[in-house]
């Protein structure tokens with residue numbers, strides 16, 4: 001089923017909550033290096049779709065293929081190891097961990113020296129290595145810490161000076177940045193961003209937009225949920241519009257924007273604007 | 282065949298009693314997503330108020346029931362107003378710890394007022410039995426059934442037709458929406474706690490009459506049984522709680538019929554663990570329900586740990602190390618030895634409850650596993666004592682982790698329930714597995730501590746031994762916390778969903794935390810066994826689990842230095858102030874409550 005050279009492909013993906021079909025028979029293909037945006041009114045099912053792709057929830061019907069492999073229903077741990085990273089709409093940083101530790105968790109799947117891939121006794125070896133810390137383990141940790149600093153440097157002076165502060169003490173926007181830094185530390189092959197600019201002011205939004213553009217230019221494959229249409233139009237190769245779980249339109253930004261079905265969906269539900277996003281945060 | 286009918290009737294009657302407790306738990310869970318660990322204490326209070334009414338005031342039965350219901354409801358209202366309402370906006374761990382503390386304080390107050398000795402609670406009903414089919418039924422059975430049905434009817438009418446009842450249902454369905462519609466959530470909480478307490482109190486009185494005996498151990502049992510029934514029925518589901526209770530009553534009754542009385546509780550707790558693992562949302566919930574994003578709030582209060590300079594730690598260690606050279610009394614050394622043993626347990630619990638966020642209420646069971654292993658290894662296999670203690674630690678790490686693993690997929694309150702139940706299962710197995718554990722007789726003549734062939738008998742040598750072991754364990758744990766495992770554990774505690782999304786397997790890391798922590802607890806239990814020279818299934822009890830939890834909260838969750846400091850403080854201060862032993866548990870409960878309310882991050886802060 002999966003199309004040639006498609007990185008991610010969803011077929012008939014469906015998730016029901018009781019009587020409500022939150023995601024309704026969604027088909028989607030994402031080529032390598034492509035940036036596709038998903039827009040739609042509140043409650044359209046966008047976040048649920050992300051949960052299905054990242055393994056935090058399981059579809060009732062349908063399949064998810066990643067690089068030709070069927071990954072439907074795999075655990076989030078497995079999918080992280082496959083190179084799928086995401087951010088969360090309402091922010092899920094580890095509050096008591098420092099910025100450095102938060103981002104290091106992002107690199108967890110890349111630990112090798114301290115996590116030997118040995119069956120059965122692997123976890124015990126991991127415990128022993130964590131306590132003994134031979135040179136290989138120390139070097140690996142040191143290398144990852146340098147990488148984290150390089151990732152944090154992408155956010156200018158926003159995070160670097162706060163590298164040892166606990167995440168709960170950061171501003172809202174900085175916590176969102178930490179989440180993105182954490183996702184980048186995984187060295188993802190597919191990055192899913194759930195409203196990365198929610199709750200940000202125009203300057204911060206512009207910064208974030210520039211960063212996403214940069215990531216795209218570097219060849220990263222990105223699936224983006226975003227309410228700020230300007231940003232969507234500027235960045236996206238393609239836009240998908242969801243409403244009540246269904247895909248109601250798909251195509252280049254301009255075409256989608258003038259699609260009567262899309263206008264109807266947004267008018268019908270009241271334009272889900274930034275104000276509601278703020279209150280959710 | 283007739284006896285089967287008797288067992289069925291007995292099961293249904295006992296189930297009816299559980300239902301009175303479980304319905305209260307379900308109501309409270311429904312409106313505040315809180316498992317009220319103090320429910321059993323209210324049941325206990327009800328039983329003793331019933332005793333005062335019947336034996337001292339000679340009230341007639343209907344009046345007794347009313348007195349008990351009203352008095353218990355008052356206790357419930359006080360708990361709600363002063364214990365829980367101030368915590369409304371705190372982190373999720375706070376009300377959980379508060380109800381545990383309240384339960385301890387209430388139990389101790391009852392024990393101090395009435396002494397722990399069992400008392401008879403006559404039922405005031407004629408002692409006749411009627412023939413029904415092949416079985417018999419007495420007036421008390423009918424009373425219990427009658428109270429159960431009447432309460433169910435009253436509750437139904439209240440929830441269905443009164444304005445406050447509507448508010449309760451609305452709050453249970455969606456708290457935020459209810460508040461927006463103008464529902465006064467405080468009044469709803471009051472109503473729910475009052476009703477739950479009245480039902481719980483009456484239930485305690487009826488059980489006392491049923492067995493014609495009340496004692497202070499009833500409290501924990503009632504909490505556990507009520508929680509089992511409630512969880513089986515689906516947390517927060519009121520009719521589910523009733524069905525779960527009847528089911529539990531029947532399972533127990535038939536279990537007793539087949540295997541004997543000492544297995545009664547084992548069945549209840551096994552039922553709980555099976556349901557928690559297979560259907561954590563209860564028997565009647567839809568199979569698959571993911572919590573919608575976001576999960577409310579964080580579990581543990583954010584705080585900045587107090588940094589203690591290295592030289593200060595070294596100085597403190599040096600002072601304690603050379604202490605025996607000074608003319609200190611044996612009494613001081615003995616007290617500190619107790620502190621070091623508790624310190625090891627606290628190190629274990631602070632890792633498990635603090636660092637990775639699994640608030641275990643059954644930690645004393647780990648002590649028991651370590652103690653029994655070391656005692657039996659040295660006694661029956663003549664393993665040298667030093668090695669046997671390490672064996673106890675390893676056995677505890679392996680067995681403890683395996684036993685607790687069913688709770689790894691649970692969160693928050695459920696972990697506490699599961700660990701409490703698993704702890705009870707361990708002590709029941711010790712009691713019943715006579716061929717290995719010598720059952721109720723216990724193990725005596727355990728050889729004293731020894732190292733490389735030299736017996737450690739003098740208090741000084743025991744002091745040094747236990748102090749050294751604790752410091753080594755603390756250093757190891759400190760090293761663990763600065764490794765990638767430390768940050769992985771803490772990440773899982775702060776947000777297990779995000780942790781999974783970044784590749785952290787909950788099973789793997791919770792296992793590692795329990796393996797490491799289990800070792801420390803097992804070593805502590807092993808040393809204790811050789812110090813006490815006699816242990817039985819009650820040596821390591823829930824009181825020690827709660828004491829360890831208080832130490833951990835006092836020191837700061839996850840804080841290694843805090844765990845040791847807390848142990849010294851909680852063991853030492855009562856000695857300094859010469860507080861009589863029977864008041865100590867009460868003080869620990871009060872300390873826990875005050876901490877949760879005024880300094881949730883403990884003395885040295887959450888790490």
Ligand SMILES: Nc1ncnc2c1ncn2[C@@H]1O[C@H](COP(=O)(O)OP(=O)(O)OP(=O)(O)O)[C@@H](O)[C@H]1O
Nearest residue numbers: 017022041042043044045046047048049571572573
């Ligand atoms: N775990 C769940 N249980 C029940 N219903 C759910 C669950 N998760 C989501 N829903 C429902 O599914 C629908 C889709 O929700 P989803 O969060 O995916 O929407 P969304 O498009 O991300 O909206 P928003 O723009 O507000 O973030 C909503 O009606 C929501 O209430």
Ligand SMILES: [Mg+2]
Nearest residue numbers: 046047048089
């Ligand atoms: Mg969303």
